[in-house]
Amino acid sequence: MRFENMSSKLHRDKLFSLFEEDQEGVIYLRGGEIMYRYGTDYEFPFRQESNFWYLTDVNEPDYHMVMDLKSKTYHLFAPKREAAYAVWHGRIKPNGEIKEEYQPDKLHYDNDLLTVLNDLKPSVIYCLNEEQAEFLEDLNRNFNVETESLTDTITYCRCIKTDDELDKLRVSAKVNNEAHLAAMKAIKPGMYEYDMKAVFDFHQQKNGLLQDAYSGIHAGGKNSAILHYTENSKEIKDGDLYLIDSGYEYEGYASDVSRTYPANGKFTGDQAAIYQTALTALNKVIEAVKPGIKMEDLHLAAARIILQGLKDHGLVKGSIDDLMEKNIFALFFPHGLGHFLGMDTHDVGGYPKGVERIERPGIQFLRVRRELQPGMVITIEPGVYFIPALLKPALEDPEKAEFLNADKLEKLFNFGGIRIEDNLIITEDGCENLTDVPKEIKDIEKVMQG
Numbered sequence: 001m002r003f004e005n006m007s008s009k010l011h012r013d014k015l016f017s018l019f020e021e022d023q024e025g026v027i028y029l030r031g032g033e034i035m036y037r038y039g040t041d042y043e044f045p046f047r048q049e050s051n052f053w054y055l056t057d058v059n060e061p062d063y064h065m066v067m068d069l070k071s072k073t074y075h076l077f078a079p080k081r082e083a084a085y086a087v088w089h090g091r092i093k094p095n096g097e098i099k100e101e102y103q104p105d106k107l108h109y110d111n112d113l114l115t116v117l118n119d120l121k122p123s124v125i126y127c128l129n130e131e132q133a134e135f136l137e138d139l140n141r142n143f144n145v146e147t148e149s150l151t152d153t154i155t156y157c158r159c160i161k162t163d164d165e166l167d168k169l170r171v172s173a174k175v176n177n178e179a180h181l182a183a184m185k186a187i188k189p190g191m192y193e194y195d196m197k198a199v200f201d202f203h204q205q206k207n208g209l210l211q212d213a214y215s216g217i218h219a220g221g222k223n224s225a226i227l228h229y230t231e232n233s234k235e236i237k238d239g240d241l242y243l244i245d246s247g248y249e250y251e252g253y254a255s256d257v258s259r260t261y262p263a264n265g266k267f268t269g270d271q272a273a274i275y276q277t278a279l280t281a282l283n284k285v286i287e288a289v290k291p292g293i294k295m296e297d298l299h300l301a302a303a304r305i306i307l308q309g310l311k312d313h314g315l316v317k318g319s320i321d322d323l324m325e326k327n328i329f330a331l332f333f334p335h336g337l338g339h340f341l342g343m344d345t346h347d348v349g350g351y352p353k354g355v356e357r358i359e360r361p362g363i364q365f366l367r368v369r370r371e372l373q374p375g376m377v378i379t380i381e382p383g384v385y386f387i388p389a390l391l392k393p394a395l396e397d398p399e400k401a402e403f404l405n406a407d408k409l410e411k412l413f414n415f416g417g418i419r420i421e422d423n424l425i426i427t428e429d430g431c432e433n434l435t436d437v438p439k440e441i442k443d444i445e446k447v448m449q450g
């Protein structure tokens with residue numbers, strides 16, 4: 001599936017529309033440059049800065065852009081390449097081709113940036129950060145540069161997706177779903193975590209998705225209780241759980257899916273009970289997702305379900321209300337329930353101006369605190385972990401220990417953790433689940449046992 005490279009026109013119109021009709025000034029964005037490893041000539045693969053990509057469709061290094069607010073004119077500045085560039089990096093795109101591909105109102109070379117800005121005589125230049133502000137002020141000391149508001153304005157645009165963006169996320173999800181299914185089918189005890197990474201990456205890349213959206217987590221056994229484990233280097237043993245939290249981008253749009261399953265294809269009693277606890281939380285939250293609902297309420301609802309599951313399995317004791325009040329949930333579910341998803345994996349817009357984090361264990365890490373609206377895209381990723389670094393001190397703290405079954409918990413210090421994560425588009429009356437990878441216990445066991 002190919003997309004016309006014109007989503008950025010809609011995005012620019014959306015951004016223009018947020019300024020007053022007679023507003024003076026210009027918006028300036030500098031695109032990404034190639035990054036090198038420390039002081040060497042090792043090049044990291046180029047990936048455009050998300051705001052720039054969003055507003056231009058340009059995923060090439062060394063571009064700049066200017067939007068003139070009054071005339072609604074979009075200027076794109078392409079790098080002026082030396083002939084030697086072609087020898088080392090490939091063909092230099094002719095101007096006509098750049099114009100055709102990106103359709104700016106005015107195309108210039110980057111060395112004309114100062115001339116064009118001087119001609120526009122902007123009363124103010126809105127830009128994203130201090131670094132870009134300094135770059136502009138170095139061009140002309142008299143420029144009046146403002147860095148306070150543009151990030152919020154673009155973020156406001158980016159957190160409600162257009163239909164084109166949703167279609168890109170659907171394509172991304174489809175390939176990612178296949179890669180997750182392939183990983184689930186491939187695992188065997190004795191494989192290394194990097195073997196699983198290789199299987200997953202292969203299925204993405206052979207489908208044309210070349211850019212990972214974040215550092216993938218491939219965690220066997222107790223490593224699955226390390227929230228951002230990325231070593232991916234250990235052997236996965238018989239009886240271990242394996243947790244995969246990994247995703248690739250399609251045309252800049254990320255997928256972020258997690259699954260956890262037994263390496264040998266059959267859940268033990270403990271594994272099934274604890275897995276089902278996380279899964280029930282996920283399924284119940286997905287049923288509840290709809291416009292108007294708040295992520296912090298979903299987080300707390302998931303926490304209650306997790307506590308109920310742990311209580312049913314004899315790991316915690318007391319009333320759910322007391323367990324909630326004492327923040328016992330955060331010992332087992334210490335991260336946020338989910339986040340926005342888009343051009344960035346942890347996409348922008350989770351905290352509008354004036355909204356603060358909730359100072360409470362676990363939920364303080366929630367990355368979204370706002371009412372859900374149609375067109376937003378979120379992940380929901382409840383987890384249940386046995387993290388000795390959290391549980392050991394809790395067992396020594398009388399305030400917490402009275403709610404914990406020490407004998408049972410100590411036996412689970414090497415259990416690891418479970419996280420199950422789906423990606424959802426908020427719709428008018430609920431949500432569309434982009435993730436289609438087996439997650440019910442019977443479905444996982446069926447797939448894994450061939």
Ligand SMILES: [Mn+2]
Binds near residue numbers: 256339379381421
């Ligand atoms: Mn996530």
